[in-house]
Amino acid sequence: MNQVILVGRLTRDPELRYIAGSGTPVAQFAIAVDREFSGKDGKKETDFIDIQVWNKVAESCANYLTKGSLVAIQGSLRIETYQNQAGENRRAARVNASRVQFLDNRNKSESTNTFVPGAGLDANEFEAINDPDIPF
Template sequence: MNKVILMGRLTRDPDVRYTQGEEPMAIARFTLAVDRRGKRDGEASADFPSCVCFRRTAEFIEKYAHQGTKLVVVGRIQTGSYTNRDGQKVYTTDVVVEEAEFAESKAAADRNTQQTPPPSPDTGADGFMNIPDGIEEELPFD
């Protein structure tokens, strides 16, 4: 079984591109900073897995995720290789993200980045946006 579940913060804004053709497909690439359990020499450490996602998941990432956003992603490990311009073989390992969701509320994210904006009239007490009735089909997730 090849299944990965990670929780971490985006190290920078995602790189989103679209394929050419009749029906362009979104492809998002990003890196997560994932804390390791325990400390080494008294200091916390982290891993930085490269992630890639496609279609609706990539569109969700493009629209809602930015540097510092804390996400939980579910996917699989994929390895590959290619020959670079210098003729050297380069090996790759990516997490192919099949599902992504927020790991904290917007209010918690704002507190963590020390940039608390004034409360929005569309935001409830829990920090999540109030969604009007009848627009479920427009939401970027299943």
């Protein structure tokens, strides 16, 4: 089974393009995800993960997400191989997202749990919990 669920903040605005011939929209961006543990120096470590989204979800991401937006991503991990300019074989990991939940919006002063209709998502997934008894 290849299933990935991540929560993080965009490190840059989504880049939307359309596949030549088919016109299929595809958006690419990266998110920063904090690790559960701290390094030897006591600081939290962060992973920067490339995300790729297709079709209407890609267009919604390009229209509503900006650098710093908090999102939940569900998808599958893809390992791509390529040759660099020196002819060396390289590998790169990317998440091919099937679902994207917007956890805040462009206007940070509004609600922090925003569901955008038409984004191909279920409004009940990744629902924010507001409970003062939870320590995180």
